[in-house]
Amino acid sequence: MSKQQGELDLKSLRGRVCVVTGSGNNGIGWGLAVHAGAHLGMHVVLVDLHESVVRQATAQLEARLNEEQPGVRVLGVACDVTDPEQLASCLSQVRAAFPDVPIGAVFANAGVSFNRTIMKSTLAEWQTTLNVNVLGVVNTLKTFVPVLQEQSEESVVCTTASIGGLVRGDGGGSAYQASKHAVVALTESLSFELARRYPQIRVHVLCPCIVSSSLDYNSQVNAAVAAGESLAEDVEQIPLRNRSDLPMTPERHAQQVFDHIADGHFYMITDNVRPYVDHDFPFDGLGIVKERFDNLFNLQLDNSDAMSPGLSGGPSSSILKGPLWQEMARRRRQESD
Ligand SMILES: NC(=O)c1ccc[n+]([C@@H]2O[C@H](COP(=O)([O-])OP(=O)(O)OC[C@H]3O[C@@H](n4cnc5c(N)ncnc54)[C@H](O)[C@@H]3O)[C@@H](O)[C@H]2O)c1
Structure with missing residues (x-):
């Protein structure tokens, strides 16, 4: 293991700039931004697609940091990560707002999800998914x-x-999973590219299990704007609705992410485990990853899950089946009894 993956004293990030893409909507990026500002004392750059959403998120974070970390500053930048020119302009704005302040962290987090099988998905959904989730990164x-x-x-x-x-391709989110396999591989590549000459840059890939967010809804809203069916000016940030205690909240999830960063973990699998949730129904991410590698060593794809109904209420799934989904299904049955 190279120096790139040693432990990190997070206190060294204080006073530096933290850039988080896809942080305007109360999801994972928002949690990371809050943690970086409120707990680590980093200046925060919130990047998201729509001006109004970025404005709202910036005002929220400023209000919070004014109380908890006076002196920490927030910059909001509306930017489409699929457009290199908009990202160049974003960097210019960061440099202008924080001259001579080193960038301490960059989270390439913006993403979309259209939960459909290959046969039911549209080409436009594939293009948007690969554009944002892969080329945006x-x-x-x-x-x-x-x-x-x-x-x-x-x-x-x-x-x-x-x-x-x-993990193995799921029955549902085909484009999404293909894009996320690509993100893992390209981040491994980045780690190799930088390890020898730039060991001061610590490379990580975040692989969350289940975190409260409005990813599916936001993806639909953004797709409608891109298709000209609604106006970007009308897009509002929607507040996070915590419908269940089973997912992690974005803020507790961020705690887990920074714990992994401090420990120098490259693959940051953030499972639904204590102390980041208040229950004992993990997603079992590593267990499901292991199944894939067992399959690889046997040169066989075990798709027997396809024969049983999905616990998520949707199609059968190679992923959505661990203790967390069993508990979700149990609660659903209880409600319908
Ligand atoms: N929530 C989960 O359980 C979960 C699990 C695994 C991975 N993820 C990943 O976490 C990331 C954040 O998702 P989230 O669940 O917090 O949902 P989210 O909707 O809060 O975050 C995604 C953000 O990306 C923004 N975005 C979309 N296209 C963009 C573009 N072209 N340019 C700039 N911003 C753009 C959206 O406006 C949104 O704010 C995504 O990459 C997602 O795939 C989420």
């Missing part, structure tokens, strides 16, 4: 990693994949 890395390479200070660069990027 590549563009973000190509924009910000050169800045980190110029710096002698330690920094963190983290892509958001998913547990779906490490």
Whole structure:
């Protein structure tokens, strides 16, 4: 293991800049931004697609940090990560707002999800998914990693994949999972590219299990804007609704992410486990990853799950079947009795 993956004293990030794409909507990116600002004392750059959403998120974070971390500043940037020119402009805004302040962390986190089988999905859904989830991450890395390479200070660069990027293809989210497998592979590549000459840049891939967010809804809203069916100016940030205690909240999830970063873990599988949730129904991410590798060693795809009904209420799934989904199904049955 290279120096790139040693432990990190998170206190060294204080006063540095933390850039988080896809952080305007109360999901994973928002949790990371809050943690970076409120707990680590980092200046925060919130990046998201729509001006109004970024404005709302910036005002919320400023209000919170004014109380908890006066002196920490927030910059909101409306930027489409699929467009390299908009990311270049984002970097210029970061440099102008924080001259001479090193960038301490970059989270390439923006993403979309259209939960459909290959046969029911549209080509447009595949294009958007691969554009945002894969090329958006590549563009973000190509924009910000050169800045980190110029710096002698330690920094963190983290892509958001998913547990779906490490396990067997699921019956449902075909494009999503294909994109997330790509994010895992390209982040492994980045780690190799930087390890020898730039060990001060710490590379991580985030593979969350289940975190409260409005990912599916936001993806539909953004797709409607892209198709000209609604106006970007009308897009509002929607508040997070915690319908269940089973997913992690974005803030407790962020705690787990930064714990992994401090420990120097490259593959950051953030499972639904204590102390990040208050229950004992894990997703069992690693167990499901292991099944895939057992399959590989046997040169056989075990698709027997396809024969049983899905616990998620949707189609059968190679992923959505661990203790967390069993508990979700049990509660659903209880409600309908
Ligand atoms: N919530 C989960 O359980 C979960 C699990 C695994 C992985 N993920 C991943 O976590 C990341 C964050 O998702 P989330 O669940 O917090 O949902 P979210 O909707 O809060 O975050 C995604 C954000 O990306 C933004 N976005 C979409 N396209 C963009 C573009 N072209 N340019 C800039 N921003 C854009 C959206 O507006 C949204 O704010 C995604 O990459 C997602 O795939 C989420």
